[in-house]
Amino acid sequence: MALRGAIVVDTEKCKGCSVCVVNCPTQTIALAREVNSKGYNYAYMESPESCTGCTNCATVCPDTCITVYRIKV
Amino acid sequence: MDVKDIIKPENRVYAKTPVLTSTTMHYCPGCSHGTVHKLIAEVIEEMGIQEQTIGISPVGCAVFAYNYIDIDWQQAAHGRAPALATATKRLHPEKYVFTYQGDGDLASIGTAEIMHACNRGENIVVIFINNAIYGMTGGQMAPTTLIGMKTATSPYGRDPKLHGQPLKITNLIAQLEGTCYVTRQSVHNAASARKTKRAIRKAFENSALGKGTSFVEVVSTCNSGWKLSPVKANEWMVENMFPEYPMGDLKDR
Numbered sequence: 001m002a003l004r005g006a007i008v009v010d011t012e013k014c015k016g017c018s019v020c021v022v023n024c025p026t027q028t029i030a031l032a033r034e035v036n037s038k039g040y041n042y043a044y045m046e047s048p049e050s051c052t053g054c055t056n057c058a059t060v061c062p063d064t065c066i067t068v069y070r071i072k073v
Numbered sequence: 074m075d076v077k078d079i080i081k082p083e084n085r086v087y088a089k090t091p092v093l094t095s096t097t098m099h100y101c102p103g104c105s106h107g108t109v110h111k112l113i114a115e116v117i118e119e120m121g122i123q124e125q126t127i128g129i130s131p132v133g134c135a136v137f138a139y140n141y142i143d144i145d146w147q148q149a150a151h152g153r154a155p156a157l158a159t160a161t162k163r164l165h166p167e168k169y170v171f172t173y174q175g176d177g178d179l180a181s182i183g184t185a186e187i188m189h190a191c192n193r194g195e196n197i198v199v200i201f202i203n204n205a206i207y208g209m210t211g212g213q214m215a216p217t218t219l220i221g222m223k224t225a226t227s228p229y230g231r232d233p234k235l236h237g238q239p240l241k242i243t244n245l246i247a248q249l250e251g252t253c254y255v256t257r258q259s260v261h262n263a264a265s266a267r268k269t270k271r272a273i274r275k276a277f278e279n280s281a282l283g284k285g286t287s288f289v290e291v292v293s294t295c296n297s298g299w300k301l302s303p304v305k306a307n308e309w310m311v312e313n314m315f316p317e318y319p320m321g322d323l324k325d326r
Binding site for chain 1 (some may be wrong): 074076078079080081084086087088089090095097098099100102103104105106107108111151172260261262263266267303307320
């Protein structure tokens with residue numbers, strides 16, 4: 001049984017600090033080339049298929065802008 | 074499987090706690106304050122004590138903590154949070170009272186207040202954010218600044234002959250009879266953030282049991298003050314702060 005996950009980033013609240021990027025064990029997250037209204041490159045799922053929904057990114061996010069979903073497949 | 078099939082309410086495993094308001098935090102990107110605020114809010118939610126908790130916010134970047142955690146707050150003069158917490162807890166012994174203080178607030182101007190509150194063993198929780206610098210005022214040297222560390226007021230690095238040694242105030246507090254739980258944690262990665270959350274929960278539980286003062290130091294970053302990116306600041310902290318301020322429980326009884 002494998003775990004599949006997905007994250008939803010509140011892109012307006014994200015400040016692009018990259019702490020989630022380095023804490024992701026599966027290199028799912030990267031910073032977008034686009035910026036939000038404050039000019040920050042927000043986090044997004046660059047490779048969604050590798051997300052396991054471990055919640056590490058959301059746990060370390062200082063701005064609590066990540067919501068995590070997980071299913072067993 | 075498509076991402077759309079995963080993102081459904083029934084599959085949600087992590088979301089912002091309702092104890093945290095939806096106000097965007099004023100902290101710099103990657104600031105440890107945001108993470109610690111969230112952990113406190115999650116503990117309050119898990120313990121179901123939102124209506125019974127009173128926080129004392131300090132002077133420093135965290136002065137606006139009352140905008141972010143949806144509980145009752147008071148704001149103390151610089152360093153005086155433990156004195157205010159003492160009064161609050163004695164007037165409302167059934168409440169959970171905690172102070173949230175930085176190193177400039179707690180280890181410098183507020184040294185007398187924290188020492189005596191801990192020595193009296195007030196049943197309060199102290200959350201101590203140690204980032205070895207005065208963040209809000211522009212990165213001046215703090216009592217906790219490391220030897221050789223460059224700040225706005227020690228541009229050639231902290232010199233022990235001129236500025237004294239870094240103050241390990243948590244070690245001093247562990248010596249006091251009034252404290253029941255003294256620990257040093259960090260929030261730079263997921264594992265350490267989860268450990269810090271457990272420590273904060275234990276501290277709140279101790280205060281309900283009337284065991285004395287619980288003191289949780291969180292070794293933190295100030296990436297703006299340190300002039301590093303958030304990720305580099307976390308690496309610098311592990312490399313330089315941890316040898317001086319080692320992780321773990323200093324006291325637990």
